[in-house]
Amino acid sequence: MKKDNITRYADLLAALGSTARLTIVRLLVKKHPQGMMQGEIQARLKIPQAKLMPHLAKLQQQGLVRSRQEDQYLYYGIDVDLLEDLLAFFYAECCVRRRVVDWSKVSERKDELITENHFLYIPEDDDLEHLIDGAIYDRLGGKSLQVLLLARNEAARLNHNFIGTEQILLGLMGEGSGEAARSLKSWGMDLVQTRKEVKEFIGEGRGTGEEVPLTPKAKRVLEFSLEEAIAGGNLLINTEHILLGLIREWQASWEIKDTLSVASRLLSQLSLDAKTMMEELRSY
Numbered sequence: 001m002k003k004d005n006i007t008r009y010a011d012l013l014a015a016l017g018s019t020a021r022l023t024i025v026r027l028l029v030k031k032h033p034q035g036m037m038q039g040e041i042q043a044r045l046k047i048p049q050a051k052l053m054p055h056l057a058k059l060q061q062q063g064l065v066r067s068r069q070e071d072q073y074l075y076y077g078i079d080v081d082l083l084e085d086l087l088a089f090f091y092a093e094c095c096v097r098r099r100v101v102d103w104s105k106v107s108e109r110k111d112e113l114i115t116e117n118h119f120l121y122i123p124e125d126d127d128l129e130h131l132i133d134g135a136i137y138d139r140l141g142g143k144s145l146q147v148l149l150l151a152r153n154e155a156a157r158l159n160h161n162f163i164g165t166e167q168i169l170l171g172l173m174g175e176g177s178g179e180a181a182r183s184l185k186s187w188g189m190d191l192v193q194t195r196k197e198v199k200e201f202i203g204e205g206r207g208t209g210e211e212v213p214l215t216p217k218a219k220r221v222l223e224f225s226l227e228e229a230i231a232g233g234n235l236l237i238n239t240e241h242i243l244l245g246l247i248r249e250w251q252a253s254w255e256i257k258d259t260l261s262v263a264s265r266l267l268s269q270l271s272l273d274a275k276t277m278m279e280e281l282r283s284y
């Protein structure tokens with residue numbers, strides 16, 4: 001391959017080599033072909049305009065992102081042809097020319113990522129999208145999205161028309177395979193027993209069949225989760241970040257002498273203190 005072509009692909013990969021820019025590309029792929037306005041992208045990333053514009057400029061410089069004027073608004077969109085070209089480069093070099101990579105295994109791994117890992121697709125996820133801040137929703141890993149869907153199921157189990165911190169805690173345990181589930185189990189929490197304790201705390205509701213929103217404390221947990229993911233340099237919110245969010249909500253409520261949420265009361269019954277829990281989770 002010619003040197004200038006290798007330089008070209010290296011520049012494309014460099015443009016994708018930051019959390020913010022990769023997130024922008026992911027957002028624009030999701031919104032293709034409509035695209036997004038600058039304000040929408042900024043709201044999703046929760047960064048100032050002064051920090052967003054250099055990222056957009058870098059992506060535009062390499063041709064990955066293009067802008068168009070429509071009804072006095074500037075829209076940004078992804079160049080799908082260029083993404084296809086980049087993928088073709090890897091396919092040709094690694095799978096055809098050198099046969100270093102077995103494409104069938106790549107396909108298998110792709111399926112694993114879609115169904116089991118960070119990019120899990122669940123048809124019902126759109127039912128949650130309008131309930132969660134866009135900047136948070138777009139960062140949810142597959143297992144974290146599954147946690148919130150399970151939390152909604154836990155609310156339905158007791159006929160409650162809200163998703164609270166206790167349902168999120170049960171969702172973390174019910175998911176079963178994430179770091180949060182493993183930590184909670186090692187700390188001595190059991191899903192069946194915790195369900196019983198939650199029922200004792202909040203009782204059964206009457207269930208009107210209406211939309212099930214998140215409580216203010218549950219929303220706060222997700223805000224803390226996003227902060228933890230960003231602080232740890234993670235593109236996506238994983239289950240350990242949600243558990244960290246629960247623990248931080250517990251601490252914040254305790255510091256201002258606010259009423260503790262059900263999840264906070266359950267976590268406070270464990271033998272470990274909040275600081276030890278957070279240190280363990282942040283070490284993953």
